Amino acid sequence: MKQNRRQWNGTRSNDPVELVQVCWLEVTGSVEVKHGKKYQIGFKISLKADAFGWGGCPVFMMxxxxxxxxxxxxxxxxLDHLGKEAAEIPDEKVEILVPEQGENQLYFGLYEVWNGKWKGGLLIHHAFIREVK
Structure with missing residues (x-):
């Protein structure tokens, strides 16, 4: 991941990546998935003690x-309800069914691009894509 140190901090693969300060949050990824399967998408995140700007921000997972x-x-x-302990989100599940035919590249992300408020102190531990049985 290419990083701008004013926005993101973290370089070791096993450590969470810290959102230092942004007014537009867009964390994206993609993965190839199997046809005919259902998947749940989510992130494991936490907030630092000095996190700011998350109150009332409309954060979406897509x-x-x-x-x-x-x-x-x-x-x-x-997200301001989160604590220092890492938790998987969402409480509301984002699930997607991959049809038997067609596309099998799944694009996903975590977004807050509407508010324009500066925010920081978010720790992203990992993203996950799980097959739903």
Whole structure:
């Protein structure tokens, strides 16, 4: 991951990445998934003690199949309720069913791009894509 030190901090692969300060949060990834399966998308995150700007921010988790696919999204609870202990989100699940035919590249992300408030102190431990049985 290419990092701007004013926005992100963290270089070791096993440590969480720290959001230092941004007014636009967009954390994205993609992965190839199997046709005919259902997947749950989420992130394991926490907030530092000095985190700021998360009160009332509309944070969304979104996922779609293929670059031109339609997003499935869920509005998360404001992140200011999180503590220093890492927790998996969402409480509301983001799940996506991969049809038997068509796209199998899953694009996903965590977004807060509407508020314009400066925010920081978010720790992202990892993203996960789980097959739902």
């Amino acid at each position: 996922a779609k199949l293929g670059k031109k696919g339609k997003y499935t999204s869920r509005k998360m609870k404001p």
